[in-house]
Amino acid sequence: MTQTEERTPTTTDRSPGEHALADALAQLKFAVDLLGYGDGLHQLLASARRETRVSIPLRRDDGTMEVLTGYRVQHNFSRGPTKGGLRYSPDVSLDEVRALAMWMTWKCALLDVPYGGAKGGVTIDPRLYSKGELERVTRRYASELQPVLGPDKDIPAPDIGTDEQTMAWIMDTYSVNAGYTVPGVVTGKPVSIGGSLGRSTATSRGVAQVALAALQHVRVAPTAATAAVQGFGKVGASAAQFLADAGVRIVAVSDQYGAVHASNGLDVVRLHEHVAVTGTVLGFADAEPMDPDSLLTLDVDLLVPAAVEGVLNAANAADVRATVVVEGANGPTTAEADQILRGKGVLVVPDILANAGGVIVSYFEWVQGNQAYWWSVEEVEERLHQRMLAGWTAVVESSQQLGITLREAATVIAVQRVAEAHQIRGLYP
Incomplete structure (x- = not known):
């Protein structure tokens, strides 16, 4: 039907x-x-x-x-x-x-x-x-x-x-x-039936890679940086781990049930273990509970909204104190919030760049399936890293050349590529 x-x-x-x-x-x-x-x-x-x-x-x-x-x-x-x-x-x-x-x-x-x-x-x-x-x-x-x-x-x-x-x-x-059997009809499937090594954490890894590049761009060393991650799920949980592995101090995380905070930094490994047992970040022994909405306005170097759309909006954008916002979710920042954050000098790395790791490795999975030849996890992660940094560099250069935001630059690059493909193909009939 x-x-x-x-x-x-x-x-x-x-x-x-x-x-x-x-x-x-x-x-x-x-x-x-x-x-x-x-x-x-x-x-x-x-x-x-x-x-x-x-x-x-x-x-x-x-x-x-x-x-x-x-x-x-x-x-x-x-x-x-x-x-x-x-x-x-x-x-x-x-x-x-x-x-x-x-x-x-x-x-x-x-x-x-x-x-x-x-x-x-x-x-x-x-x-x-x-x-x-x-x-x-x-x-x-x-x-x-x-x-x-x-x-x-x-x-x-x-x-x-x-x-x-x-x-x-x-x-x-x-x-x-x-x-x-048609393994190429989906990606993100189990490795045992043709999935790619590295796919399950690809989006998170890409978010972390771009976040580290953005911190470097604003001259904040990872080991001196603090971060809050909104959404401790598929994307946010592993992104928090990758950032912590790079030396970033994760001071707050949230999920659909609530949020926890530790000014000295959360032990993300132990938090993963706690969530695996309880199903939520709430009740983690080495942290204090906090209002989930307050996480978005914490005084941190890096904010990663990694849950759903529209969490940064006209009602709270003026209170955001992060230096860098890296969009792990799709559409977490509304148009009104974008303008407010731009006026405050907050660097916003758009979703179409920041969380593209998943579709990149999905593409790798599709390619491997078509070839019936599988890559090592090291090959997958290295190729992902190259793609993410190439995308970051192109967006930053376009932003600086045109005097526009990273989101505007990313959209302009992408729209131009799609339009060119359409124009070259022509209109049928």
């Missing part, structure tokens, strides 16, 4: 998804205006090539049935098959997925990965469902989208609420329907 969704206008009383889409469109308009593109090209870049909504009937373990809603937005095909995560969250909406798919297009182009952007989501709170129920949701979602997925069409990956097991279910469902 699929149908194409029409875009609905936003209102002044916007949902988080509508805010995210408005911000993505505003960033695109800035780049289009600076590059001097006409209205037609602007409209093409602003519009998703395909938007699909699917109904997902689910039989619960108790025998009752409910119907969930899933989305997949494929934003642009000009540079290759589309690529993007699949998230399970009660907050998933079509506008949110539209924004995330557009940001994925720019992310892939900025890091010179030969993909367009896509994103998917199911409006579900995975904490309220059994593993068997989540498997049935995943397989039905994949089955409904089978015609538009594929290693040369659109390649999902894990995101909020999903993991390598989710990708294994999608791969198996797609392969069973195809009649043969």
Whole structure:
């Protein structure tokens, strides 16, 4: 059961998804205006090539049935098959997925990965469902989208609420329907069935690498730096560990349940062990509980928002005291907050650069799968490091040459690459 969704206008009383889409469109308009593109090209870049909504009937373990809603937005095909995560969250909406798919297009182009952007989501709170129920949701979602997925069409990956097991279910469902094993239909899957070494921590490693480069840029040595990490999950937890390994003092972290603080620095290794046992950072013996919202305004050198969209906004941006903000999450800083932080002199490293490590190593996984030849973890991490630093250097140089922010520079570089690909290919028919 699929149908194409029409875009609905936003209102002044916007949902988080509508805010995210408005911000993505505003960033695109800035780049289009600076590059001097006409209205037609602007409209093409602003519009998703395909938007699909699917109904997902689910039989619960108790025998009752409910119907969930899933989305997949494929934003642009000009540079290759589309690529993007699949998230399970009660907050998933079509506008949110539209924004995330557009940001994925720019992310892939900025890091010179030969993909367009896509994103998917199911409006579900995975904490309220059994593993068997989540498997049935995943397989039905994949089955409904089978015609538009594929290693040369659109390649999902894990995101909020999903993991390598989710990708294994999608791969198996797609392969069973195809009649043969298709490992390249997803990335971020278990190594035992064709996943890449280094993929599980790739986003976090990239965030840490760019954060260290940004600290160096503002002349703060890692061993003298303090940091707060909002979101101790897939991205934030390992990013905190990599930063701590480099000598950064992690003074506060938070998760969906609360936050903890230690002015002398958290023992991140022991915190990982605590979370593995309890499921939350709360109750960690060597730290004090704190208000999670206050973490965002701590007096630190580095702030890493690594949870969800819109956490830095007009209400709290003026109180941010970090010198550098590195966006581990997608869209954590609203347009209003961006302007406020710019006025305060805060260096904001945008998500399409900072958290691109995941899609880079997803690309490596896809390449390895196509070649049936696997790289060592050292090869993966070295190639990731090269790509991240090349992206950082290009964005900083463009920012300085044009006198614009890092986010604006990153978007301009990416939009120009996508537009050039479209123009070279031409318009069919």
